[in-house]
Amino acid sequence: MQQENFTIWSFFFLEGFSRYPRLEIVLFIFSLIMYLITLLGNSTLILIIILDSRLQTPMYFFLGNLSFMDICYTSASIPTLLVNLLSSQKTIFFSGCAIQMYLSLAMGSTECVLLAVMAYDRYVAICNPLRYPIIMNRQVCVQTASISWTMGCLTALLESTFALKTPLCGNLIDHFTCEILAVLKLACMSSLLMDTIMLVVSILLLPIPMLLICISYVFILSTILRISSAEGRSKAFSTCGAHLTVVILYYGAALSMYLKPSSSNSQEIDKIISLLYGVLTPMLNPIIYSLRNKEVKEAMKKLLGKI
Template identity: 90%
Template sequence: MKGENSTIWSFFFLEGFSRYPKLEVVLFVFSLVMYLITLFGNSTLILITVLDSRLHTPMYSFLGNLSFMDICYTSASIPTLLVNLLSSQKTIILSACAVQMYLSLAMGSTECVLLAVMAYDRYVAICNPLRYPIIMNRQICVQMASVSWVTGCLTALLETSFALQVPLCGNVIDHFTCEILAVLKLACTSSLLMDTIMLVISVLLLPIPMLLICVSYFFILSTILRIRSAEGRSKAFSTCGAHLTVVILYYGAALSMYLKPSSSNSQEVDKIISLLYGVLTPMLNPIIYSLRNKEVKDAVKKLLDKITV
């Protein structure tokens, strides 16, 4: 490939799961059901955090942001996947590919930072409960959420703009979406600048936020263990359990995708991980928070009562 001439491609072929035609119908049904559940679950969470005054707190404000990101993240790639699974001509134009790449990177990067912000929020709530309203006031919450969005969007813009400038010696992407690592595999030659940018951003948005989350939970756990009453410990654990579960799911998939050696797994395994990362995790987020949170359950019941009246 290094000896071939580069071309400015106006469109790309998304190979997806075309090597397994019998599996495509199953994947279509699976992806469609998961996508609809994701839209419904996250839209419901956003709605109740807006309508229910009891949920006008920093934690639920961040949760509303998280749900909106999940909707945008899945909507960036899953509709294209659904169309291509039923189509024999699996193509995407350059501009759509660029938008898809940018949105996926932006939402994924923003979520990395936001999960660390949510861990800090839980740390303040449990370790400094008396000062919580002062430390996590409305202005601070807006600023922290804004930093998450700005960081994610700017790093995604940097990665996407440089990735689109890399000369490509083919237009067949061995993926179901314009995932940046899959696109860069078409590069005629390796780019030290692009590799450096990817490495630096991956370290900034994966291990560092993960370290901040671990530090926050270290102090949270030590504080919880000092609580004498079983009821108090149970309540403290319940406020952190949902967030910790989401963190494990999200970072587990993300780290396996972006910080592994490129030769450690086949591209087919990468596509399966990407599908689970892009559909299953966003779908499970509202379910996890609903099942483990009494306030969310009560807000959903209140909303259903209003609808059915």
């Protein structure tokens, strides 16, 4: 009898920040500026990595992948947010919602794995510098990046497919994007299969990569502390500092969103965290790597000189 109330929705309403109409224009300006900086910063970083021969190394190969992911991740949700902040009809079609959910999950999941791969790259570079060119050769870099992309895209396909097949008893999403947790709150009944998939994927893509990153940095730190010269220690710290900063920003926001009890924070706080997670972190990534990396700054000056 209960299944008679199930409806296949052709579109959804995105609640967003409509409860705070005076705040919407401020959020529009903030989000637009952050989005433009994200596009400019990450595109520039990809460009100098491609054009500068000194940056044809594993670390910058992975960094280029990270920048491309950040562009895709923000482009999946921020344009819709910008339109809805200025529109009275905050709607999105089912197909658009599905694409948005999939791309956000795919890019976010891939980044989790890629950050762990980048930590391993730094571990090999500092702990086994003589074998670094052999261990992290071009083929290995392409294979590990491909595994990261494949793993992220497949887990996202699994999650989004089951989420969108879940019977929903409403079409008002209390979020500014088709975020999977917000969509699942509309489910007519709890699904053990969906809960299990979410739990397994969350553990696979959050705590496990984070553990691998921590283990890598334990070995890195122990190696750095054994370096006798202060200059050598400083150089080793500088190569890891940018990556570690990005990891803390990314995983801090992700863990607070996906591995917390549902009652611990209000939905409004979830939206703010999601906005910072989706706009601020991708914007800061190229800035962090540029400011803390001499090679990137020199390549940037070289590119600007040519322009």
